[in-house]
Amino acid sequence: MKFELSPNNRGLSDEELLSDVNKVAKELGKESVTLEEYNERGLVHSTTLTRRFGSWFKVLSLAGLKKSRSLLNIPDEELFKNLEEVWAKLGKQPSYTDMQRPLSEYSAGTYDNRFGSWRKALEKFVDFINDEGQFSSDVTPENNVDEITTRHKTKRSINWRLRFLVMRRDNFKCKICGISPAADPKIILHVDHIKAWANGGETVMENLQTLCSKCNIGKSDL
Numbered sequence: 013m014k015f016e017l018s019p020n021n022r023g024l025s026d027e028e029l030l031s032d033v034n035k036v037a038k039e040l041g042k043e044s045v046t047l048e049e050y051n052e053r054g055l056v057h058s059t060t061l062t063r064r065f066g067s068w069f070k071v072l073s074l075a076g077l078k079k080s081r082s083l084l085n086i087p088d089e090e091l092f093k094n095l096e097e098v099w100a101k102l103g104k105q106p107s108y109t110d111m112q113r114p115l116s117e118y119s120a121g122t123y124d125n126r127f128g129s130w131r132k133a134l135e136k137f138v139d140f141i142n143d144e145g146q147f148s149s150d151v152t153p154e155n156n157v158d159e160i161t162t163r164h165k166t167k168r169s170i171n172w173r174l175r176f177l178v179m180r181r182d183n184f185k186c187k188i189c190g191i192s193p194a195a196d197p198k199i200i201l202h203v204d205h206i207k208a209w210a211n212g213g214e215t216v217m218e219n220l221q222t223l224c225s226k227c228n229i230g231k232s233d234l
């Protein structure tokens with residue numbers, strides 16, 4: 013046998029790694045294992061396997077397991093939305109290690125697996141957000157006969173991509189007190205209509221601002 017060094021080897025052979033995935037499946041009594049499940053119970057981090065074998069689905073198929081349907085079914089947009097939520101909670105670009113529970117619904121490995129690498133996932137996310145930027149100020153008439161809503165050009169609800177654009181413009185800081193989750197993780201940011209929607213304010217970048225919960229409540233008391 014040829015002696016080879018691999019940077020992600022960690023001393024385990026292919027067979028040992030694959031049988032460890034099977035072991036986790038057995039422990040769980042399941043025919044498939046998700047990245048998250050493996051990270052919790054496996055000998056190594058799932059990235060050791062995805063880097064060795066190419067993808068998590070390949071790992072599962074080599075281990076003779078079923079591809080986990082739950083992961084296959086997650087649309088890209090769902091992964092981006094989760095990334096946006098983590099980004100907003102942190103007030104800054106998430107790192108690979110930030111992407112875990114309870115902060116993130118999906119692990120960084122899930123993003124690796126879908127997009128090729130964490131960096132590529134971030135790039136795709138930025139592209140996705142920037143696409144929104146092109147039509148976020150578009151007029152979307154509310155399909156509603158209600159008199160109040162027909163006076164509006166936009167919907168009241170702020171979609172998550174627009175919310176991200178507003179927070180990014182405001183540097184993930186409250187426009188009133190300047191606080192950011194990057195400085196204090198307990199801070200939760202909201203995006204708020206400057207001119208209330210009920211008073212004819214539209215859901216467009218210019219009429220939206222980032223506020224912390226405290227200032228947001230303070231504002232509605234006025």
Ligand SMILES: [Zn+2]
Pocket residue numbers: 186187188189190191223224225226227228
């Ligand atoms: Zn504030």
